[in-house]
Amino acid sequence: MTKRVVVIGSGGAGLVAAITAKRAGAEVLLISKTDRGRGTCTAYSAGIFSLACCGLSPEEHYKKTMETGHYLNDPVLVKILTEEAESTFQTLIQWGVRIKMEKGSASVRATAPNGLMGGAGFIGELAAIAESEGVRFLDWTVATSLRLERGRVAGVETENWRTGKRACISSGAVILATGGGGQIYNHTDNPGRITGDGYSLASDIGAAFRDMEFVQFYPLGWAEPGFPQWMADVELVDYVRITDAKGREFLKEAMDDWGYKSGSEVSLYARDKCARLVAEKSAGGGVFAHLEDLSDDQLKDPKVQYCLTLNAEFFRNVRRPLRMAPLEHYFCGGVVIDGFGRTSVDGLYACGEVTGGVDGANRVGGNALTNIVVFGYRAGKAAAEECKKGPISLDAGELDGLHTVSEKGESPGVLRKELQEKAWEALGPVRRGRKIEEFLKYLDEFVDKKIRLETPMDRLLALEMKGLHTTAKAVAEAALKRKENLGTHWRID
Ligand SMILES: Cc1cc2nc3c(=O)[nH]c(=O)nc-3n(C[C@H](O)[C@H](O)[C@H](O)COP(=O)(O)OP(=O)(O)OC[C@H]3O[C@@H](n4cnc5c(N)ncnc54)[C@H](O)[C@@H]3O)c2cc1C
Incomplete structure (x- = not known):
């Protein structure tokens, strides 16, 4: 039987999951907001992985990961991460990915086209392998919602933001690999497309979340x-x-x-x-x-x-x-998964930065890239085993964004900037309860604003508003609830 897995996001997690699912016999379609692999945190990354290899034991890696996460981590996920990283890396090397391993770490920097983006060569290699394996790509396309059928994810609604063309793609299993939500902030090193869409797609269908207050800020920028x-x-x-x-x-x-x-x-x-x-x-x-x-x-x-x-x-x-x-650098929290990337909603898998559990309250440097490889691989394999065949159908429709479109509305770019500035003030590295409450009030009023669309880029920015809004709200609510200071969450009131 032909099986179809739809993967959302073409960063490292999405590409590893797509290749694995394809190799496990599934038909795989990978949806990406940009040209595959581009504009992802994986491409922007320094390209350094932390893992138990060449003399660092899984037990030591486990201990450091739990300590650094202030023991809020999911021990099952951390055990998998630390015990399976080396063998999963060996699989990637067999696929043809060039990775150099040394004590406690691995690097893909040697393949980087420039010194700035250590992960750019890595993502290029993964994209080329996915193409040669027969993964089909839907580039320049935004996943706008997930479709449920009898309590199970049965498909993905999409819009090509350049043409406005919409589609509904049915699928036996969907893998969410949409990365974090760094763009809720005006001070972030994340690329422009990292707008928390995965959090909004998953929360719309009731998926469980954890640790959203733990946003990692890189100390020096x-x-x-x-x-x-x-x-x-x-x-x-x-x-x-x-x-x-x-x-x-x-x-x-x-x-x-x-x-x-x-x-x-x-x-x-x-x-x-x-x-x-x-x-x-x-x-x-x-x-x-x-x-x-x-x-x-x-x-x-x-x-x-x-x-x-x-x-x-x-x-x-x-x-x-x-x-x-x-x-802002990284989201430690996210969608709850088990060791196979299964979320709390049937048919929905997740891997990479969109998930929570591996990092707890603070992440070990280099663990994010190891996470996308190990759990991308596991989610791809499990989703391929589960999924069933389904047809592709296309239909057209109106913009499925957060705001009403009106000629007199505001530019979505201006609205995004306003939200980012307020998010930094309320949810930055130093937080105060009163500011968070004010921000939540602002978010409630934010949805009433009207927007005007003049260019295809405006369409994309408008579609991304839902992810930004949901993510900012989830971080704010979690941050307000947690009164004590822990890990990356620091309140001075
Ligand atoms: C500057 C920088 C340096 C870093 N260096 C390191 C490092 O050296 N080591 C380390 O371990 N970690 C590092 N990190 C963190 C690490 O790079 C990321 O956590 C990791 O790459 C995330 O991978 P991902 O596949 O989950 O998401 P990403 O690589 O961010 O990919 C997400 C993908 O989802 C797509 N997407 C999102 N929403 C939608 C939608 N609605 N529809 C369609 N597509 C969608 C995006 O366009 C993108 O293709 C760094 C991060 C940054 C920003």
């Missing part, structure tokens, strides 16, 4: 006017003075107090407290990376380059103290 919104590795502190406005090397001092020997250890295990400290210092006068200390040769040192994450050329004429601040 470039905050100079005119600089790109991009992270700088915390390891930078080992090569460059990072000071507060009074010139104190507060980060180095804190690292000593916390018992970490290097910036890379902090980046692996203590992003939560580090981001909090940097956020407090930036609000109180600023945080600065002193690039004026570096000679030309030091600037070009590959280790320094890796930490700066922007090419040496970029810094040639800006050798002065450069302002830094935390950036």
Whole structure:
């Protein structure tokens, strides 16, 4: 019997799931908002994976993951992650993916077309394998809702945002691999398409969620006017003075107090407290990376380059103290899954950043990419085994967005910016109950706003509004409920 699995999202989780499902005998259709693989966090990533291999034991990886997540993690998922990562990586290597493994980690940076996006080569290789295996792609297409039949997910409604063409695709199983929701914030290193659509698709049909208040902020991001919104590795502190406005090397001092020997250890295990400290210092006068200390040769040192994450050329004429601040980086929480990627709704699977459980209250650096590989593989396999055949049908319809469309309405781009700024104020690295309540009130009123559509891009932005709204609301409600400070969630009231 032919089986059809529909995968939503062409990041690492979606591509690994699609290839696995295809190889397990399913017919696979992969829906992607952009050209396959592009504009994904996987492509933007540094391309570093944490895993038990080459001398690091699964027990050690398990211990570190649970400790870093403040034991809020799902132990079953963490056990799978830490025990199966190496063998799943070996499978990817057999497929033809170039991965270099060394003690406790793996890297795909050697295949990156530039130093900035370590994961871009990796995603290109996965997309090429998926094509050669016969996965079918529906690019430039937004999944707008999931269809239920007798309590089971039976299909996906879609819209091609460039042409406006709509379709309803029936399917035996759907895999949600839509990534996180970084774009609810104005300060994020996530690409523009990461708008929390998966949270909205899943919550519309009653799927269970967990840990939505735990949003990981990367401690150091470039905050100079005119600089790109991009992270700088915390390891930078080992090569460059990072000071507060009074010139104190507060980060180095804190690292000593916390018992970490290097910036890379902090980046692996203590992003939560580090981001909090940097956020407090930036609000109180600023945080600065002193690039004026570096000679030309030091600037070009590959280790320094890796930490700066922007090419040496970029810094040639800006050798002065450069302002830094935390950036939203990753969603620890998300859709609840079991070890096979099954959600609480029959026929719906999920994998990658859209899910919760592996990270608990704070993620180990490098675990996100390992998560997408291990659980993409498991979800692809399980969905292929479960699904049944179904026909494809096409029909046209009106925009299925959050807002009413009107000629006198506001531009969806302007509305998005407004929501992002307010989300940062209420749900950033430092939170206050009163601000969160005000933000929830704003979100209630947000849905009454009218929008006007002038270009295909406006259509896309309008479709993404639902994901942004649902995600922001889920984070706000969870953040309001959790009164104590834990992991990435920090309230000062
Ligand atoms: C700058 C940066 C550096 C990072 N570096 C690392 C690192 O070195 N190591 C590490 O472990 N982690 C890293 N991370 C985190 C890691 O990259 C991500 O968590 C991971 O790649 C997420 O993969 P994913 O497949 O779940 O989602 P993504 O790769 O983000 O892909 C999501 C896909 O879903 C699509 N999509 C969303 N909604 C819809 C919809 N409605 N319809 C159709 N398609 C949709 C998107 O367009 C996209 O194709 C980094 C993140 C960033 C931003």
